[in-house]
Amino acid sequence: MYFASDNASPVPAEVLEALARANDGPQMPYGHDTIMDGVRARLREVFEAPGAAVYLVATGTAANSLSLAMLCPPWGAAFCHTTAHVQVDECNAPEAFMNGGKLLQVQGADGRMDPAALADMLQRLVPASVHNAQPSALTLTNTTELGTVYTPDQIAALTGPAKAAGLGTHLDGARFANALVTTGATPAEMTWKAGIDILSFGGTKNGLMGVEAVILFDPARAKEFELRRKRSAHLFSKHRYLSAQMEAYLEGDLWLRLARQANAAAARLSAGIAQIPGGRVMHPTEANMVFAEFPEAGHTRARAAGAAYYPHETALGARLVTSWNTTDADVNRFLGLIHG
Ligand SMILES: Cc1ncc(COP(=O)(O)O)c(C=O)c1O
Missing domain, CATH: 3.90.1150.10 (Aspartate Aminotransferase, domain 1)
Known part of the structure; x- marks a missing residue:
């Protein structure tokens, strides 16, 4: 009767077997392993995004913080829900990575951001004067922190006005799979087709030992992400062991x-x-x-x-x-x- 956290669950046999398979002979380090080539290709296929840039990190906090740093400059503001993990449970890591950028909280029932509340904040804050934080990013969580799920239409109702106001958009998908199977939508419909620019694609809470993917649907600034990941000490040398977990996760739709x-x-x-x-x-x-x-x-x-x-x-x-x-x-x- 362990209901404290999905982080407490063990790792499925398929993942351990993939790790054992990966543990054979040499592999190039730092994400140049051949297993990662397969993972990249598979995630691009799953998300119907052939040009997407795909990276792996070991924690959700790293995935979120690096993603938000891509979207929000030191003088910027990123809008999140009042209960968002980035706001409540990441010890200011997003703000540290944004290097001065700040999170602004938006209300909404049942963990979902209220489009009217977001519209009201955008109307008040955009355009921002030189004295104010510059609205730069929107970050949503799906599955939300209160166990509810955004449908693609509900996501689009938030990303539409945000993008019209010039904001970049991020989805914290620590429990993306749980949300996806509830809606029955496709991964593409739940993300880039609904206006999401960058996805933290969770694996750890859903059975992996410790891997999250960051997917940049627009790869134009992929190199910048790579530099940010390295600079923040989140580039793994023995990366094949991250790749192997993600490979098993995607294999046969595990x-x-x-x-x-x-x-x-x-x-x-x-x-x-x-x-x-x-x-x-x-x-x-x-x-x-x-x-x-x-x-x-x-x-x-x-x-x-x-x-x-x-x-x-x-x-x-x-x-x-x-x-x-x-x-x-x-x-x-x-x-x-x-x-x-
Ligand atoms: C919604 C959400 N996002 C991100 C995270 C961060 O994951 P981690 O603890 O791996 O940094 C969590 C973990 O609890 C979470 O619930």
Whole structure:
């Protein structure tokens, strides 16, 4: 009953096997490995973006911070949702990488940015005088931090006005796969076709040991990204071991299978909690995170039995995150305990 984080899940056998295969003989370092050639080609195919520039880093914070630094200069502002990971949970890394650029928070229900709130801020801040932060970037998160999902139309409703105001756009896709399988859209529809310029394509939360891809749909400034990655110490020498993980992730659509499993577990958990007397789901469960309230006695029983989760996430109730390896038995046992 481990629902504290999808980061706590182990690595699927397919990924370990790919690492073992990669561990054979020499490979050129620093991203020049032949496995990366395959990963680059496959991601371009998956995203229907033959010209995209594709890079790997080992953390989501690096992916987000490097991406935002590409879009937001030291005098700039990047708009994010109030609950965005870049705003709340990255220890100012995005601001450090933007070297003076700042995050400006935009409201919106259920973790999704409200287009009217963004329009209002753009109207007030664009054009900016020399005295103000220059609006430069929009960053969205899909799956959102509250477990909801943006559809391609909802993304486009935000990127459209942002781009019209001259902003570059980024998507934090730490849980991109979980969002994608919910919408049924294609990867291209969820990103560049909806106006996204740069994607942090998550792997770690969905089963990898530690790999995220950064995809620049416009490769014009690819060299700049490479320099930024190296300068920030995020260019791995034994890069083949990152490539191998991503190769396994994409092979046979493992990434989609893992995300479907995690989402299905969250759906069962959410539906079960909603049926418990005193149970209430706080935000629609659209991916692999459940925010819910249930009676204190249920918390006591579940935690005494060893269930791991964040029981009182401020006003949001409990936060429960499912993973690719969450079993029906885990969910059933937890529901039984909180029901009493
Ligand atoms: C939405 C989102 N983005 C980015 C990250 C950052 O990932 P990392 O911890 O690998 O830096 C996380 C991790 O919790 C996340 O939830």
